[in-house]
Amino acid sequence: MMRQYELVERIQRYNPNCDENLLNRAYVYAMQKHGLQKRASGDPYFSHPLEVAAILTDLKVDDATIVIALLHDTIEDTDATRQDIDQKFGVEIGQLVEGLTKLKKLDLVSKRTAQAENLRKLLLAIAEDLRVLLVKLADRLHNMRTLHFAPEHKWARIAEETMEIYAPLAGRMGMQDMRDELEHLAFKTLHPDAFAAIQTRLDELQEKNQTLIADIETELSETLSKRGITAEVSGRRKQPYSIFRKMISKQVGFEQLSDIYGFRVIVDDVDTCYRALGVVHQLWRTVPGRFKDYISTPKQNGYQSLHTTVVGPHRQRVELQFRTMEMHQVAEYGIAAHTLYKDKVGEGGQLPKISEETEVYAWLRQTVEALAEGSSPEEFLENTKLELFQDQVFCFTPKGLLIALPRGATPIDFAYAVHTNVGNTCVGCKINGRIMPLVTELKNGDEVEIIRSKAQVPPPTWETIAVTGKARAAIRRATREATRKQYAALGRQVLETVFVREGRELSDALLEQALPRLSQPSVPDLLAAVGRSEVPSADVLKAAFPDYREExxxxxxxxxxxxxxxxxxxxxxxxxxxxxxxxxxxxxxxxxxxxxxxxxxxxxxxxxxxxxxxxxxxxxxxxxxxxxxxxxxxxxxxxxxxxxxxxxxxxxDDPIRFPVQISIQSINAPGSLARIAQAISDTDGNIDNIRMARRTPDFHEIVVDLEVWDLKHLISIINQIRILSNVSKVERVNG
Structure with missing residues (x-):
C-alpha cells in the first residue's frame, strides 16, 4: 500500500506547489476512519481510496481532486459526517464527497431504472463540478482492476455497466487511455472466449512481425529528421476490444483488418503536423479514404489530430496520428488536461460550473439540459447510451456553422441540433444543394439546409428515425402537445353539444371560474381532460352552474x-x-x-x-x-x-358485428347471387344490403354490405366466396 509521503511525492512531480498539509490531513483522516475495514481481496479498505487517488495522480489533477478521492467513501462506509468533513476540509470538498455518496444510495425498483437514475445523478453532479467525474471514473477503474476479488455473480453486471456507461463517458470526455483500459477489462470479463481468441491471434502476429514497430519508428524518425522536423514517434498494437468492435461493426475477419498497428507522431506546432503528414505521404503509399483532419474540425470532446493510413514496411497497413504535445495531452487525459481548478482551493469562492467552460463540454451541457425536460429515467438512459456509443459525423449549415452529430444521424437530427423550433417546423431538406428524403443518413462534410413550414407538426414516426436523444425527446414533447390540442378540440366540441342541449351558453370565462372546483390548472387542460373522458361533462355543468340538476x-x-x-x-x-x-x-x-x-x-x-x-x-x-x-x-x-x-x-365477453363492404364480380347466370348469399351464410356473415354496381351481358359487379365479427372473419368470408366457380373476383371496398 502506498505510503503517505509517496503519494505527496507523486503529486509534487507535476505540481511542486501542492498543499502538502491538506493532502497529509486527508490521508490520515481517511485511513483512521476506514480503520480495520477489509476489501473482498483481504486488503485494508483504505487501499481502495488510496489507489483511486494514485490513478488520479497519473492524470495530474489538482490537490482538491486527490482529497475528494481519499475521502469519497468515508461518509458512506464510516462514521464520518458531512459536518465533520466541512469543518476539516471546507464546505466545497464536503459537498463533493456527499454528492459522490448520494450517487450510490439509490433504492429503486428495477436495475434498469437504478442505472438510469444513477446516470442522471452523475451527469447532474458533473455539471456542478467536473472533479466528480474524474473521481467516479478512477473509482470504477480500480474496481474493474480488482473485479476478480468480488463475488462472481456480480462480475457481469459491473462489467456491463462499465462497458455501457463509464467507458463511453470517459471517451466523450476525451480520456482515451482510461476508456481503453475500462473497455479492455470489461471485454475480458464479458467475453472471455473472444478475448482469448483475439489475444492469441495478436500474439501470433507479434511473433511474425517482431521488428515491425521498431522498424517503422526508426525509419519515420530518421526521415522526418532529415527534413528538419523534430518529432517523437511511438508505435503500439491495438487492444483486443478495439479489434473485436471493428470486426463486428464491419463484419470482417481478423485477417481482413488493415490497421492493427498505430503510430503517434508528436511535433512542436500545428504547421509541423501538416509538414510531417506530407513527408509520410511521400515516403509510403496512402490508403484512399482514410485521411481525417481533426485539427481543423475537432471532435466534440476536444480531440485534435491528423489521421492517415499508409502501406508501410513489410507491406503492412498502419495508422498514423500527427499532433502537438498540447493536443496529445488533451487526447490522453481529456478534461483532466485542462487545469480548470488550479489555485482554487482555499479561495472560498464558488467553483467553476460546466456552463462556464469551452465547447469541449457542449455534449454534456446538452445532455444536462435534456434532464430538465422531464423524460423518464429509462428514456434518458436509452438516448444517452445511443449518443455515448456513436462515432460522429460533422455537417454544416448553409452559413458554415459546424454541427456534430452521431454517426447514422439524419436531417431530422440535424434540424433539432440547430434548434428545437427548427426541428418542429422541418418539412424537408437539401443536402449539398439537392432535395433529399429526411431519412437520408448524413455523411462527413455534408451541407444541410432545412426546409421549414409553420404549419408542420412532427409526426410520431420521426422518433423511430431520429438517433439523437435531443431529437427524440423534442418529438415526444411535440407529439404530446399535438395530442393534447386534439383532445382539447374534442372536449370543446363535447361541451358545446352538452351546453346547447341544456340551454346553457359555453364560454372560456365561465370555464375559467369553474377551474378550482374541477382541480384543473387551465381551460385547455380542462378541455383536454373532457376530451379524454377524465372529467365528465356533467361535472363541468355542475361546476359552472351550481343550480344545475342532472336529468x-x-x-x-x-x-x-x-x-x-x-x-x-x-x-x-x-x-x-x-x-x-x-x-x-x-x-x-x-x-x-x-x-x-x-x-x-x-x-x-x-x-x-x-x-x-x-x-x-x-x-x-x-x-x-x-x-x-x-x-x-x-x-x-x-x-x-x-x-x-x-x-x-x-x-x-360481449362480441358484436361491424359493418364492411365487399365488391364481387360474378358471372351473369341464374343462381349466382344465391350461391354467393349461401357462402356468406355458411361462414356466419350477416348481409345488410346488396346492390348491383354494374351490369353487363356476361358479368355483374355486386356490392354487399356485411356485418362481421373481425378481420379474420372477413377474410374467411372472402376466401369462401373466392372459391365459387361463378365468381371471378372478390375484394374489400377501401381494402
Whole structure:
C-alpha cells in the first residue's frame, strides 16, 4: 500500500506547489476512519481510496481532486459526517464527497431504472463540478482492476455497466487511455472466449512481425529528421476490444483488418503536423479514404489530430496520428488536461460550473439540459447510451456553422441540433444543394439546409428515425402537445353539444371560474381532460352552474336500450369510456356506430377489429374512424393536427358485428347471387344490403354490405366466396 509521503511525492512531480498539509490531513483522516475495514481481496479498505487517488495522480489533477478521492467513501462506509468533513476540509470538498455518496444510495425498483437514475445523478453532479467525474471514473477503474476479488455473480453486471456507461463517458470526455483500459477489462470479463481468441491471434502476429514497430519508428524518425522536423514517434498494437468492435461493426475477419498497428507522431506546432503528414505521404503509399483532419474540425470532446493510413514496411497497413504535445495531452487525459481548478482551493469562492467552460463540454451541457425536460429515467438512459456509443459525423449549415452529430444521424437530427423550433417546423431538406428524403443518413462534410413550414407538426414516426436523444425527446414533447390540442378540440366540441342541449351558453370565462372546483390548472387542460373522458361533462355543468340538476334519459334505437348501443370498439389514445350514465351525459356513446354520434365509422366500409385504424377529427362530426389503407385519408395528408392514434378495445365477453363492404364480380347466370348469399351464410356473415354496381351481358359487379365479427372473419368470408366457380373476383371496398 502506498505510503503517505509517496503519494505527496507523486503529486509534487507535476505540481511542486501542492498543499502538502491538506493532502497529509486527508490521508490520515481517511485511513483512521476506514480503520480495520477489509476489501473482498483481504486488503485494508483504505487501499481502495488510496489507489483511486494514485490513478488520479497519473492524470495530474489538482490537490482538491486527490482529497475528494481519499475521502469519497468515508461518509458512506464510516462514521464520518458531512459536518465533520466541512469543518476539516471546507464546505466545497464536503459537498463533493456527499454528492459522490448520494450517487450510490439509490433504492429503486428495477436495475434498469437504478442505472438510469444513477446516470442522471452523475451527469447532474458533473455539471456542478467536473472533479466528480474524474473521481467516479478512477473509482470504477480500480474496481474493474480488482473485479476478480468480488463475488462472481456480480462480475457481469459491473462489467456491463462499465462497458455501457463509464467507458463511453470517459471517451466523450476525451480520456482515451482510461476508456481503453475500462473497455479492455470489461471485454475480458464479458467475453472471455473472444478475448482469448483475439489475444492469441495478436500474439501470433507479434511473433511474425517482431521488428515491425521498431522498424517503422526508426525509419519515420530518421526521415522526418532529415527534413528538419523534430518529432517523437511511438508505435503500439491495438487492444483486443478495439479489434473485436471493428470486426463486428464491419463484419470482417481478423485477417481482413488493415490497421492493427498505430503510430503517434508528436511535433512542436500545428504547421509541423501538416509538414510531417506530407513527408509520410511521400515516403509510403496512402490508403484512399482514410485521411481525417481533426485539427481543423475537432471532435466534440476536444480531440485534435491528423489521421492517415499508409502501406508501410513489410507491406503492412498502419495508422498514423500527427499532433502537438498540447493536443496529445488533451487526447490522453481529456478534461483532466485542462487545469480548470488550479489555485482554487482555499479561495472560498464558488467553483467553476460546466456552463462556464469551452465547447469541449457542449455534449454534456446538452445532455444536462435534456434532464430538465422531464423524460423518464429509462428514456434518458436509452438516448444517452445511443449518443455515448456513436462515432460522429460533422455537417454544416448553409452559413458554415459546424454541427456534430452521431454517426447514422439524419436531417431530422440535424434540424433539432440547430434548434428545437427548427426541428418542429422541418418539412424537408437539401443536402449539398439537392432535395433529399429526411431519412437520408448524413455523411462527413455534408451541407444541410432545412426546409421549414409553420404549419408542420412532427409526426410520431420521426422518433423511430431520429438517433439523437435531443431529437427524440423534442418529438415526444411535440407529439404530446399535438395530442393534447386534439383532445382539447374534442372536449370543446363535447361541451358545446352538452351546453346547447341544456340551454346553457359555453364560454372560456365561465370555464375559467369553474377551474378550482374541477382541480384543473387551465381551460385547455380542462378541455383536454373532457376530451379524454377524465372529467365528465356533467361535472363541468355542475361546476359552472351550481343550480344545475342532472336529468337522465334513455334513448331507444333498433329495439334496444342505449346500453345495448355501446358496441363501438375503437379508442383514441387514452380510452374514452366510463359507465353508461356518464356516456349519456357526455353525448359521446363511443361504443356505438350510429351516424349522429361524435365517434363514428367512415362511410363505404368502415373498419373492423384487426384493421390498423386512425381517427380523424372532423368539425361538427366528432371523430371518424378509418382503416389505415383507406384512400379517403389522402385528403388529410396536409392536416396532421386532425389525426388521432386509435386502437381497438373489443369486449371478448360481449362480441358484436361491424359493418364492411365487399365488391364481387360474378358471372351473369341464374343462381349466382344465391350461391354467393349461401357462402356468406355458411361462414356466419350477416348481409345488410346488396346492390348491383354494374351490369353487363356476361358479368355483374355486386356490392354487399356485411356485418362481421373481425378481420379474420372477413377474410374467411372472402376466401369462401373466392372459391365459387361463378365468381371471378372478390375484394374489400377501401381494402
Amino acid at each position: 337522465r334519459s334513455t334513448r331507444q334505437g333498433r329495439g334496444h336500450t342505449e346500453e345495448g348501443w355501446y358496441s363501438f370498439a375503437a379508442r383514441a389514445g387514452v380510452m374514452f369510456r366510463g359507465d353508461t350514465d356518464q356516456l349519456t351525459d357526455l353525448g359521446l356513446p363511443i361504443r356505438s356506430i350510429a351516424a349522429d354520434l361524435p365517434v363514428r365509422f367512415a362511410p363505404d366500409g368502415g373498419a373492423v377489429p384487426g384493421d390498423r385504424i386512425v381517427g380523424i377529427l372532423t368539425e361538427g362530426e366528432g371523430i371518424t374512424i378509418y382503416p389505415i389503407q383507406s384512400p379517403a385519408l389522402v385528403a388529410f395528408d396536409d392536416k396532421p393536427e386532425l389525426w388521432l392514434d386509435v386502437r381497438w378495445d373489443v369486449d371478448a
